[in-house]
Amino acid sequence: xxxxxxxxxxxxxxxxxxxxxxxxxxxxxxxxxxxxxxxxxxxxxxxxxxxxxxxxxxxxxxxxxxxxxxxxxxxxxxxxxxxxxxxxxxxxxxxxxxxxxxxxxxxxxxxxxxxxxxxxxxxxxxxxxxxxxxxxxxxxxxxxxxxxxxxxxxxxxxxxxxxxxxxxxxxxxxxxxxxxxxxxxxxxxxxxxxxxxxxxxxxxx
Amino acid sequence: xxxxxxxxxxxxxxxxxxxxxxxxxxxxxxxxxxxxxxxxxxxxxxxxxxxxxxxxxxxxxxxxxxxxxxxxxxxxxxxxxxxxxxxxxxxxxxxxxxxxxxxxxxxxxxxxxxxxxxxxxxxxxxxxxxxxxxxxxxxxxxxxxxxxxxxxxxxxxxxxxxxxxxxxxxxxxxxxxxxxxxxxxxxxxxxxxxxxxxxxxxxxx
Numbered sequence: 001x002x003x004x005x006x007x008x009x010x011x012x013x014x015x016x017x018x019x020x021x022x023x024x025x026x027x028x029x030x031x032x033x034x035x036x037x038x039x040x041x042x043x044x045x046x047x048x049x050x051x052x053x054x055x056x057x058x059x060x061x062x063x064x065x066x067x068x069x070x071x072x073x074x075x076x077x078x079x080x081x082x083x084x085x086x087x088x089x090x091x092x093x094x095x096x097x098x099x100x101x102x103x104x105x106x107x108x109x110x111x112x113x114x115x116x117x118x119x120x121x122x123x124x125x126x127x128x129x130x131x132x133x134x135x136x137x138x139x140x141x142x143x144x145x146x147x148x149x150x151x152x153x154x155x156x157x158x159x160x161x162x163x164x165x166x167x168x169x170x171x172x173x174x175x176x177x178x179x180x181x182x183x184x185x186x187x188x189x190x191x192x193x194x195x196x197x198x199x200x201x202x203x204x205x
Numbered sequence: 206x207x208x209x210x211x212x213x214x215x216x217x218x219x220x221x222x223x224x225x226x227x228x229x230x231x232x233x234x235x236x237x238x239x240x241x242x243x244x245x246x247x248x249x250x251x252x253x254x255x256x257x258x259x260x261x262x263x264x265x266x267x268x269x270x271x272x273x274x275x276x277x278x279x280x281x282x283x284x285x286x287x288x289x290x291x292x293x294x295x296x297x298x299x300x301x302x303x304x305x306x307x308x309x310x311x312x313x314x315x316x317x318x319x320x321x322x323x324x325x326x327x328x329x330x331x332x333x334x335x336x337x338x339x340x341x342x343x344x345x346x347x348x349x350x351x352x353x354x355x356x357x358x359x360x361x362x363x364x365x366x367x368x369x370x371x372x373x374x375x376x377x378x379x380x381x382x383x384x385x386x387x388x389x390x391x392x393x394x395x396x397x398x399x400x401x402x403x404x405x406x407x408x409x410x
Binding site for chain 1: 211212213215216218219220222223227246247281282283284288290296297298300301302304305306307308311312313351352354356359375376377378381382384392394396397398399400401402403404405406407408409410
């Protein structure tokens with residue numbers, strides 16, 4: 001059944017989860033769809049409709065119990081466990097991601113970082129020692145890694161995808177400024193700061 | 206009139222623009238809402254409805270003329286000119302952003318990068334020399350900068366916002382894993398890789 005839920009709804013669930021975590025930190029117990037809507041610039045009706053796909057999650061008159069909904073959303077998004085992920089590319093961006101503190105309690109942990117550059121291989125980045133990309137396939141298989149972050153130059157990104165996929169990677173988060181074609185059964189998300197900047201420039205004169 | 210358009214629609218326009226640029230590069234002249242919808246996982250009806258807020262942009266039976274719609278969207282998003290933007294923080298992430306090639310032809314150009322660290326100030330990152338954050342206010346005013354990217358540790362991010370705003374910044378793209386409160390008249394967008402990873406992990410087992 002859940003396979004039928006449109007991607008656009010799935011894409012909003014992590015935003016709901018993030019807003020709920022913020023409310024929980026601020027000491028709230030219940031959240032109404034109206035409050036969530038105000039935080040997220042999404043209509044309350046839309047939020048109620050989105051969440052109704054996953055059962056009766058709210059209580060009439062009280063709203064959503066924050067703890068419960070966080071738990072439920074983590075279950076739905078499969079972040080009730082921690083996914084080990086790998087970073088490809090130990091340049092500026094990859095190093096930043098290997099040290100990034102924003103994965104804690106969100107369901108992800110960078111477990112290895114890879115590069116092709118002999119000057120970078122063996123170097124420590126935070127707690128991680130940069131590995132040779134030659135060892136990628138073995139590492140991915142042994143550690144049953146499914147998610148990779150691409151932080152390599154755009155011109156090399158498409159080529160590495162086949163290698164990643166044949167090693168067992170099925171989900172890719174791409175930071176390079178290039179649109180990558182995903183082979184069957186593989187999903188790719190893009191981090192594109194220009195898209196965010198354009199949402200800001202709309203409001204500027 | 207355009208002020209009335211819901212943020213959620215504004216947020217989709219950069220995605221339409223990016224898809225159109227991709228189609229144009231691939232040699233297409235016209236795009237239907239159905240094709241765009243397939244590329245973006247958004248329904249064709251939604252796309253037509255979103256774009257209809259800005260006039261009659263498509264031709265019945267032919268779809269949208271790609272060149273024209275790119276031009277129109279750039280006009281709407283105010284990216285028909287190049288915005289000079291600044292990066293705060295010359296660590297891994299800030300350095301990566303200063304060298305990032307994905308702003309070209311998207312309406313933005315990093316014109317300066319700032320840090321507090323004496324070891325980083327004066328260092329070259331690509332074509333840019335890291336400036337002392339003390340010179341921020343003067344630089345922002347002289348160059349009429351309105352947009353800043355924050356790539357500094359989370360614990361310093363909220364504090365720097367007042368400084369940025371009093372210098373004249375009204376739009377902020379934040380890379381730090383922290384929710385920042387925007388003062389009146391200031392907009393903040395967050396780059397949050399965990400949100401994208403959760404969209405991916407939903408589909409994993």
